[in-house]
Amino acid sequence: MASEKDLRRLMASRRKLWSPVELCEELGVHVCVLARMLDKARKAGANIQMTNNEQTGHSNKLWLAEV
Structure with missing residues (x-):
């Protein structure tokens, strides 16, 4: 499972x-798992x-800001 x-x-x-x-397709996870992963990554210091x-067609888009 992806982390x-x-x-x-x-x-x-x-x-x-x-x-x-x-992201879900690339990582092979459900959107609920992705939400938990995003939370953990942010808590670990990732600037997501x-x-x-x-510009995004009013849909949610995520990016990893410069580290």
């Missing part, structure tokens, strides 16, 4: 805006940001 370290590694490997669905605007 928050896998999440951080994936997001760092391809600097882009990720939809939650894309979320945006929801015209």
